[in-house]
Amino acid sequence: MKEIERKFLVHREQFPGSDNQTILKQGYLSVDPDREVRIRREGDRAWITIKGRMEGITRPEFEYTIPVEDAEALLGLALFLPVEKIRHRLVVDETHWEVNEFLGANAGLLMAEVELEDESQPFSRPAWLSHEVTFDQRYYNSELARKPYTQW
Numbered sequence: 001m002k003e004i005e006r007k008f009l010v011h012r013e014q015f016p017g018s019d020n021q022t023i024l025k026q027g028y029l030s031v032d033p034d035r036e037v038r039i040r041r042e043g044d045r046a047w048i049t050i051k052g053r054m055e056g057i058t059r060p061e062f063e064y065t066i067p068v069e070d071a072e073a074l075l076g077l078a079l080f081l082p083v084e085k086i087r088h089r090l091v092v093d094e095t096h097w098e099v100n101e102f103l104g105a106n107a108g109l110l111m112a113e114v115e116l117e118d119e120s121q122p123f124s125r126p127a128w129l130s131h132e133v134t135f136d137q138r139y140y141n142s143e144l145a146r147k148p149y150t151q152w
Contacts, residue, residue: 003051003059003061004058004115004117005116006132006134007111007112007132007133007139008112008113008114008130008132008134009111009112009130009131010099010112010128010129010130011128014127015099015128020089021086021088022043022086023084024084024100025075026039026075026082026084026145027039027074027077027078027145029079030079031079034053035050036050037049037050038050038051038141039066039074039078040071041068041075045065046067046070046072047065047066048071049063050063057134083106084102084106085101086100086101095114098112099113100112102144102149105148105149105150106144108149111133111139112129
């Protein structure tokens, strides 16, 4: 499997929100760029995700469903406090967007993500997008766990 993702900051005053939203909690067991290991809980579902080194905007990604009880135990082993966010899912001109409204130590950060089939795939850019932060490591979720947005 592979993940091809681009990230953008969001103009809060222009973002319409969505009716499709959930709360996510995720922690990291490894933040090594060659083997990042993340535990994520979303309601009554949970996953373990292993990601490899990024080349361009592509990196290997392997994700598996795990029991919620295991996820909670593994989150207790996380290297840093978990990252918590409200995820808004919406479609704009046939492009699927996930907009993360960060909570806790990352409160105030609003960031959009779009997953692509290939790096050159065109996609619709909503008016509420601000500048791209795909290559700014401060905005990686693993970095936000290590050094939260409110501490910059």
